[in-house]
Amino acid sequence: MAFLSKSWRTLVALLLLFITWETMVRLLEIPQWLLPSPLKIFQEAALNWSDFSVHLLSTLRLSLSGFAIGTAIGLLTAIILFLVPFLKDSLYPLLILSQNIPTIVLAPLLVIWFGFGALPKLIVITLVCFFPVTVASLDGFKQTPAELRHYLSMAGANKNQLFWKLEFPSALPAIFSGLKISATYSVMGAVISEWLGAKEGIGVYMTLASSSFRTDRVFVAIFAIMILSLLFFACIMIIERFVVRWKTKGGDSR
Amino acid sequence: MSRILSVNSISKSFASKKIIDHLSLDIQAGEFVSILGPSGSGKSTLFHLIGGMYNPDEGEILLNGNQINGQRGSISYMPQSPSLLPWRTVLQNVLLGQELQGKKDVETAQKMIEKADLSGYTNAYPSQLSGGMKQRVSFIRALLSPQPVICLDEPFSALDELTRLDMQKWLLSIWDEHKKTILFVTHNIDEALFMSDRIVILSAKPASVTEEFILPFSRPRHNELLLTDEFLAWKRKIFYTLRK
Numbered sequence: 001m002a003f004l005s006k007s008w009r010t011l012v013a014l015l016l017l018f019i020t021w022e023t024m025v026r027l028l029e030i031p032q033w034l035l036p037s038p039l040k041i042f043q044e045a046a047l048n049w050s051d052f053s054v055h056l057l058s059t060l061r062l063s064l065s066g067f068a069i070g071t072a073i074g075l076l077t078a079i080i081l082f083l084v085p086f087l088k089d090s091l092y093p094l095l096i097l098s099q100n101i102p103t104i105v106l107a108p109l110l111v112i113w114f115g116f117g118a119l120p121k122l123i124v125i126t127l128v129c130f131f132p133v134t135v136a137s138l139d140g141f142k143q144t145p146a147e148l149r150h151y152l153s154m155a156g157a158n159k160n161q162l163f164w165k166l167e168f169p170s171a172l173p174a175i176f177s178g179l180k181i182s183a184t185y186s187v188m189g190a191v192i193s194e195w196l197g198a199k200e201g202i203g204v205y206m207t208l209a210s211s212s213f214r215t216d217r218v219f220v221a222i223f224a225i226m227i228l229s230l231l232f233f234a235c236i237m238i239i240e241r242f243v244v245r246w247k248t249k250g251g252d253s254r
Numbered sequence: 255m256s257r258i259l260s261v262n263s264i265s266k267s268f269a270s271k272k273i274i275d276h277l278s279l280d281i282q283a284g285e286f287v288s289i290l291g292p293s294g295s296g297k298s299t300l301f302h303l304i305g306g307m308y309n310p311d312e313g314e315i316l317l318n319g320n321q322i323n324g325q326r327g328s329i330s331y332m333p334q335s336p337s338l339l340p341w342r343t344v345l346q347n348v349l350l351g352q353e354l355q356g357k358k359d360v361e362t363a364q365k366m367i368e369k370a371d372l373s374g375y376t377n378a379y380p381s382q383l384s385g386g387m388k389q390r391v392s393f394i395r396a397l398l399s400p401q402p403v404i405c406l407d408e409p410f411s412a413l414d415e416l417t418r419l420d421m422q423k424w425l426l427s428i429w430d431e432h433k434k435t436i437l438f439v440t441h442n443i444d445e446a447l448f449m450s451d452r453i454v455i456l457s458a459k460p461a462s463v464t465e466e467f468i469l470p471f472s473r474p475r476h477n478e479l480l481l482t483d484e485f486l487a488w489k490r491k492i493f494y495t496l497r498k
Contacts, residue, residue: 151337154305155399156327157354165350169341246341246379 036216041223044216056224058200063190063228066122070129070189071182075175077130078137083163088138099131103189107196121193128189132181140174141167173247176240183232187225258283258435259304259329259403264313265460266296266303273299275460276313281403281435288438288446291456292496297439300461301405304437305329317403327354330399330434332406336388338380344391345376351399359398366394369428386417393425403435410445419477422449426475443492447485448475455495465495 018038024030025037032040045052077095081088103124110120144167152166194203202221209217261279265272273296281287291297303310306326314321322328330351338347348363367376370390380388389409396404410418426449429436440446446453450469457464469488471479479485 147333147335147337148339150307151331151333152354153326154302154307154329154331154333155351155354156306161354165353166339169339172341244341246381 033213033215036219041216041219045220045223048217048220052205052220052224055200055202055205056228058198059187059190059194059202059224060228062118062121062193062201063125063186063232066125066190066193067129067183067186067232069122070126070186071133071179073126074130074133074178074182075137078134078141079163079168081134082138082141082167083159095131095134098127103128103192107192111196116197120196121190121198124193124196125186125189128185129182132185133175133178136174136178136181137171140171143174144170172244173240176236176244180233180236180240183236184229187229187232191225256283257281258318259437260316261300261304262314262316264303264310264315266299266308266310272460274303274310275462277456277462278313279454279463281437283402283435284433286429286436286438286449286451288440288450288453289456290440290443290446290453290492290496291461292458293441295456295458296461297441297456298407300456301331301407301437301439304405305331328401330396330401330404332392332396332404332409334408334411336380336385336392338388338391338395340380343377343379344372344383347380347391348395348398351395351401355400363394363398366398366428367391370394370424385413386421389413389421390424393428397428397432397434403437406436406438408440411440411442418445423475423477425449426473430474443489443496444480447471447488447492448480453492455492464498467492 022037022039025035036044081091106127107120107124110123114120114123148166148170149162152162157165190201191203191206194201195207198204202224206218206221209215209221257280259279259281261277263276263278264274265276266274277300289297289300299308302308304315304322306322306324306328309324315323317328339350342350344367345360345363348367349358349360352358352363364376367373372387372390375383375387380391383391393406393409396406410421413421422445438446438449447469452469453467455464455466456462467488471485
């Protein structure tokens, strides 16, 4: 697989970065509360694992459910807007506006309205997750090849058949691009939503760590978020490869 | 033979430009009719009218005596480009026409795929096929569709000369078995002569029928036919009719 044979370069680059970081911290004698060395961060992660894993799991659960709800709403919105052009004309600008509200500002408001339960957190994740899926899917639906649409119309397909047999499957690659973006956003959304006030989660762990100047723990949290996002992304990519395998199989016989 | 499709004096204009002017055409059941005309003569528009994509401004289209003006899905269709759905395998693509109208017949479909020398490709995706193979799949799809009349819109125009001749013979051999009614649009005189029972010649815009020729060639048809004096004489005749 091309993906694996190329990934060693990334690994080498990452390793080099860590080595430079480690030597700089040691040579310049940077205090630990300012910038801990990578070794120190890994040590902290290993030592504190049983405590941290509780937070990690909580965030994982939150981002997964937020992602599921967000992308489902995103896809549904795209389908409705596509099938009812009148709604698209009136609501599409509002959707874009919804992305202009900074999440950090919106979050405290949501707490005022919905309290400290799971609901405001899920709303935050949904808000960051639905948009990429909606936009990507709408683009995908629109870019259905004209010749295929023409053939299906001539063959007597009704609007319903046209959508499920043509427009939806042809939009799948676009929908997956949206899903990949949403997958990485969902972890970030979950962490932000945990800042609102939660009992556990990487967001909580991070706030506690930074307020007590445990910079090493902040970095543990940052790395955890990165790895989680990457894993999400990889999962979607694997599912995509299976679902749109007709695309990857292109022209291998001639 | 009974009349299966009749086009009665239809006209169509787009933006006050007349494309088709009182065009009439009758097709008998089991007949292979070619429509020949200069490019841009409204051949495709005629197909779109028969296929129900547009309503004619005047006149009516009858299929087995029932009016089908503006009714999509009344005829089976093979477009210029293969138009296979890339996410469906050959088998799934071939079944599409039946699927849209209701019931699927997988067994017959598999037999047809085998007859088209595509047996190894039943579960392949269109991107794995060559141009000629895709057109064969497209034609099987049209044949398997439940409608009694197949309209072919310059189906081989994108193929090279040799593949084209093979495809013409292949299509005729399959057609000989099934005897569906075929309406074939082309701008290639050889192709029309080689394949049809009857050739209908359209005038330049606005299109109407200038002349009709019933061809005397026997079936099955062979390559040699293309070089006989009789064939060449017909070619000359049709060429001059088109030029008029």
